Amino acid sequence: MTEPTPQPNPEPSMIDRMRERLVPDAMPSDDRGRMRMVMDSLVLHIHPAKVEASTLKWTYTWGLGGLAGLLMTILGLTGIVLINNYTPAAPQAYLDILELNSNVWFGELIRNLHHWSANLLIVVSVLHLIRVFVTGAYRPPRELNWLIGVAMLLLVIGANFTGYLLPWDQLAYWAITVGTSIISYVPLIGNWLSRLILGGPEVGANTLLNFYSMHISFIPLLIFGLMSYHFWRVRKDGGLTLPKKAESDSQVKPERVTTIPHLIRREFIFAIVWIAIILVFAMLVPAPLEGIANPDISPNPAKAPWYFMGLQELLLHFHPLFGAIILPGLAILAVFLLPFFDINLTSVGVYFRSQRGRSLTLLGIGLALIATPIWVVLDEYVLNWNAWLPTWDMLISNGLIPLAVVLLPLIFLDEWIYKTFRADTEERVLFIATFLFTAFIVLTIIGIFFRGPGMSLYWPWAIPTIH
Amino acid sequence: MNNTRTYLIEALIGLGATLIIVTTLGQYMLNESSRINEAQAKVLSAQLDESMTLYAENCAVCHGLNGEGIGATPALDNPALVTMTFDDLYKTISRGRFDTAMPAWSKEDGGPLSDYQIEEMVALIQYGDWNATGERVVNLGLAPLVPFTTDPNPALFAEVQNLPDGLTLQTAIQIFASSCVACHGADGLGTGIAPALNDPAVRAKTADELTRTITFGNAGTLMAGWSNSLTGEEINAMVTLIQRWDEIPAGIIPAPNVPIPTTAESIALGSDLYTANCSRCHGPDGQGTPRAPSLNVKGLLTTTSDLALQQIITSGVPGTAMPTWGDRMTDAEIQAIVGFIRQWEATAPEVAVPAKGGGGGPPWLRNQTTTTAAQQPAAGTSNSTAGQANNPHQTQQAVTQTTTLDWRILLLAFGALSISFTLIFLGVASLRRKPPKMDKA
Numbered sequence: 001m002t003e004p005t006p007q008p009n010p011e012p013s014m015i016d017r018m019r020e021r022l023v024p025d026a027m028p029s030d031d032r033g034r035m036r037m038v039m040d041s042l043v044l045h046i047h048p049a050k051v052e053a054s055t056l057k058w059t060y061t062w063g064l065g066g067l068a069g070l071l072m073t074i075l076g077l078t079g080i081v082l083i084n085n086y087t088p089a090a091p092q093a094y095l096d097i098l099e100l101n102s103n104v105w106f107g108e109l110i111r112n113l114h115h116w117s118a119n120l121l122i123v124v125s126v127l128h129l130i131r132v133f134v135t136g137a138y139r140p141p142r143e144l145n146w147l148i149g150v151a152m153l154l155l156v157i158g159a160n161f162t163g164y165l166l167p168w169d170q171l172a173y174w175a176i177t178v179g180t181s182i183i184s185y186v187p188l189i190g191n192w193l194s195r196l197i198l199g200g201p202e203v204g205a206n207t208l209l210n211f212y213s214m215h216i217s218f219i220p221l222l223i224f225g226l227m228s229y230h231f232w233r234v235r236k237d238g239g240l241t242l243p244k245k246a247e248s249d250s251q252v253k254p255e256r257v258t259t260i261p262h263l264i265r266r267e268f269i270f271a272i273v274w275i276a277i278i279l280v281f282a283m284l285v286p287a288p289l290e291g292i293a294n295p296d297i298s299p300n301p302a303k304a305p306w307y308f309m310g311l312q313e314l315l316l317h318f319h320p321l322f323g324a325i326i327l328p329g330l331a332i333l334a335v336f337l338l339p340f341f342d343i344n345l346t347s348v349g350v351y352f353r354s355q356r357g358r359s360l361t362l363l364g365i366g367l368a369l370i371a372t373p374i375w376v377v378l379d380e381y382v383l384n385w386n387a388w389l390p391t392w393d394m395l396i397s398n399g400l401i402p403l404a405v406v407l408l409p410l411i412f413l414d415e416w417i418y419k420t421f422r423a424d425t426e427e428r429v430l431f432i433a434t435f436l437f438t439a440f441i442v443l444t445i446i447g448i449f450f451r452g453p454g455m456s457l458y459w460p461w462a463i464p465t466i467h
Numbered sequence: 468m469n470n471t472r473t474y475l476i477e478a479l480i481g482l483g484a485t486l487i488i489v490t491t492l493g494q495y496m497l498n499e500s501s502r503i504n505e506a507q508a509k510v511l512s513a514q515l516d517e518s519m520t521l522y523a524e525n526c527a528v529c530h531g532l533n534g535e536g537i538g539a540t541p542a543l544d545n546p547a548l549v550t551m552t553f554d555d556l557y558k559t560i561s562r563g564r565f566d567t568a569m570p571a572w573s574k575e576d577g578g579p580l581s582d583y584q585i586e587e588m589v590a591l592i593q594y595g596d597w598n599a600t601g602e603r604v605v606n607l608g609l610a611p612l613v614p615f616t617t618d619p620n621p622a623l624f625a626e627v628q629n630l631p632d633g634l635t636l637q638t639a640i641q642i643f644a645s646s647c648v649a650c651h652g653a654d655g656l657g658t659g660i661a662p663a664l665n666d667p668a669v670r671a672k673t674a675d676e677l678t679r680t681i682t683f684g685n686a687g688t689l690m691a692g693w694s695n696s697l698t699g700e701e702i703n704a705m706v707t708l709i710q711r712w713d714e715i716p717a718g719i720i721p722a723p724n725v726p727i728p729t730t731a732e733s734i735a736l737g738s739d740l741y742t743a744n745c746s747r748c749h750g751p752d753g754q755g756t757p758r759a760p761s762l763n764v765k766g767l768l769t770t771t772s773d774l775a776l777q778q779i780i781t782s783g784v785p786g787t788a789m790p791t792w793g794d795r796m797t798d799a800e801i802q803a804i805v806g807f808i809r810q811w812e813a814t815a816p817e818v819a820v821p822a823k824g825g826g827g828g829p830p831w832l833r834n835q836t837t838t839t840a841a842q843q844p845a846a847g848t849s850n851s852t853a854g855q856a857n858n859p860h861q862t863q864q865a866v867t868q869t870t871t872l873d874w875r876i877l878l879l880a881f882g883a884l885s886i887s888f889t890l891i892f893l894g895v896a897s898l899r900r901k902p903p904k905m906d907k908a
Contacts, residue, residue: 091583102506105499269481276484276491283495291517292583356898363894369887421898461875 034260044259046231048239051263053255055240060135063270064128065234070271071121072227074278076220078114086166088212090205093168094292101289108286115287117278118160122307125153133338133433134361136348136426137241143339145233150335152226155219157307162215164305165208173293174302176211177203178312182324202295241349300453309447310440316455317379319399327403331436338429347426357427360417364434367413372442375406380457410435511594518591521584523604528611529568532728533601537611537649540568540691544597556589567684568691605728608799616645617653623719630714632707639708642701644720646693653722655712661690665712677706727773729806733799737807740800748788753811754819759788761819768812776805 012020028034035049055061085104086096100107129149132138138146165176180203184194199206234240242254257263304312314323352358379402389397410432417423417431452458522534529540536542548556561573561582572578573585580588591600604610619640627636643655650661657663669677681702684692693702708715729737742751748759755761762768771779780801781793792801 091581095583098510102503102510105503106496108502108506109495266477269477269484272481272488273484276487279488280491283491291513292581359894359897361894362890363898366887366890366892366894369883369890373883459876459879 031258034258038259044264046235047259047263048235050256050258051239052242053257053262054242056257056262056266058266061240062127062131063267064124064131066267066270067274068121068124068128069227069231070274071117071124071278072223074117074275075114075121076224078110078117079216079220081110082114083216088166088209090168090208091292093166093208097167097169097289101286109282112282112285112287113278116282116285118163119306120278121156122160125156129153129335130437134352134430135241135350136353138339139348140339142233142237142241145230145237146339147336148226148230148233150332152223152230154332155223155226159215159219159223160307161305162211162219165203165211166215167289168208168293170290170293170297170299171288173203173295174299175305176207177298178302179304179308180207182311182315182320185320185324187321187325204295301451301455303447303451306444306448310444313376313443313447313451317376318402319394321395322399322403326399341429353426353430356421356423357430360421360423360427360431361434363417364431365438368435368438369442371409372439373446376443376446377457511590514587514590515595517584518587518595519600519603520607521580521588522591522600523607523609525572525579526588527604527609532604532610533597534595535597543592549593551593553589553593556592557585560585560588601728602730602732605730606732606799608733608797608802610728610802617648617721619644620719620721623716626716627719635704635707636711636715638701639704640715640719642697642705643708646696647705648720648722654717654720655709664709665715667713670710670712672710674706674710677709678702681705722774725772725774727777727802727805727809729803729809733803733806734810736800737803737805740796740804741807744792744796745804753808762808763811763815764819765812765815765817768809768815773805773809776808777801780804 028037038044038047038049082100085100085107087093097111100111132146132149161176161179164179165172180194180198183197184190186193195201197207197210198204199210303309311324311328314327317323318327347353347357352361383402383405385397385401386394389401413435414428414432418428423431446457449460450457452463458464522530526534526543529537530543531537531540534543559569560580561571561578562576563569563571563578570578572580572588574581624637624640627633627640630636643651647655647664650658651664652658652661655663655665657666663669680690681697682692682694684690697705741753748756749762750756753761753763755763760767777798779789781791781798783789783791783793796804
């Protein structure tokens, strides 16, 4: 060994030190170094150091959870930019949006990105929920993550709904008016709650301020906290669900690969492809903006935001207490309780439980696709319980009876698949859930596209415009 | 091998996405300034569109159909206003103008308009198209129907000369017929917007009081000060006329024949409404039927003014089958019908040829011009379609409107049914098969 020359060791410059801190010397080239890197980093720590190769398949998760996270990031970044050109006051809010669209460089693009990402986020969140449901990934030990996920879905809808009002145009004003009118049907505290949320008897400047503060502080904060927890929990619960191996395969060790580069690379490519898609879409399709909010002129029909159209459609067929409070409340409760209802672990990680489950899913979708429009048309033109039972309470004649008319066939259907096809409990849950969810989607589509003035049924291309 | 290929494909996809992001962002940036210009033009045209409706609803009654001004109200289609600053116009509209008929319009000052709407009104004054505004006013049925000017009845006018101080009275009558009749009405009997002057209470006022009102106007009302347009002598003559109106023969200043303004849109609406509501009795072309007199005849159209026609339609004719249409239609709709009927005047025959019903013989030989109930479209106008979904009549109408089969309905029905049946068939078919064992442990 030669002695180092007695030169003074050159101190690294400040720039060098900063670069060293920011960028590690080199990407580790061996698996061990890569695993270390994951372990040492807070951000990368949401992933385990190694993942099973089979969970990397695109077609298993479709990347829906990651896409939701990406959309959250886009929403956060564009949202911060949008705050800079926005005043939560009527009518200044509308003027700010007009200015954003017509006098700010990239203003419209940022708004479009925010708008379309927000709407895509709702679709993606619901698809993510469906994916987790049909692969049985909500079963213990993942039940807590399922609950967090459902809570986040509700928060995402809340964020979208509060953001819906902010442009303060006619579309926003009346959609929020219709949407919030449901609140007053909450038993006992409805009116008080409605006044609390709206800050007055009707949607006005106070509502705008309430919604704005909810939209930029409380809801994003909650979502950010829950999201971090959600990601971390995925790792803590043992990563993604995998199908149970048959007895003969249990000896073979599953192939495991390092997170860097295999998982990270796919995540980056996936993110960049989706950024490109959203960017191009936002450049081509401008976010809607109508005239300034005018409480004196209501559009006909006044429709809630599109993701509430299924509920608004229900309201046309049920007493408001049933259509707006009891049925959605029961649905949300059922989704929350799902992990505790059926803890059979046999089919975790298999799409649609089993071969029979797949068949029953097809059957459920097909039946709901036919039954729902028929029921809507029947209820619109033929069934008129109020007129047939004039002396009965509205709650019974327009609530319980239609509910029974809808639920009884469903119960018989459940009995039928139980007896005829020997479906087990989890397949029956799958069938009922598929049927109800498809029915809800059909109701949403009918509400969005087939309802014209006075909420009467029309063909989508024949809806008359009324001023 | 397979891994390498997957890796390569994924890397290429990522590279392509990056390229798309970079190029589209660059393209967007190049296009940004022209996009901003387009967006600004769009904002302006949207504001102008809304402001024309606001003008029709709030301003046309005083400032006229095309912003030309009525009586003492100033014109708005004035090039001088275009060069005024935004602030001056905005403040004038929002706060009103002291000592004139211009009230404050902003909500803060008790008016009906929001700040945003006042901004739109300024845009209309500075960038608006007054002809288009006039059309909008007519289509909304808000055209001001005040008589503008008229000519005194010549025979009675000559009589006035024989009265003491007849020349002064004649001067005053001429001024009244050209400047005052617009608001104070025929023979000074008043209209909806101004009080009667031919009235004992007014006659009882002193000359000083009347002179002051005419000279300086009446603050807070539409009455403007006339000192700029009338000389002192002329104002004195007006005072004389007002104080001695009981000596003037009635009918000397007739209500002028004011045509109801029309546009292509209003004529089309009038035609539809006529076919739906009037043609059954008055005949499809106004030739009349045994049930009601003809309208398409010179004698009626030349002697009946638009206002009279509107009055007849609105209130009906007592003791005849002509009902009161004012309960069923808006003023705008009735005016549209009058405009439509007025079109016949040029070609109307001297003698009406009422349609005779039926005729003899087999159906194909009968007189087809008679309208039958089957030909009538459902009664109801465009704005009565709004209603509750539960209204059975309403839903009936919705059904009849939409039951025409076209390819889209067939496509939708066929698509939905085939998808559903395929799914059900697949589901049931695979359920009958024995399930493979591998899925469930």
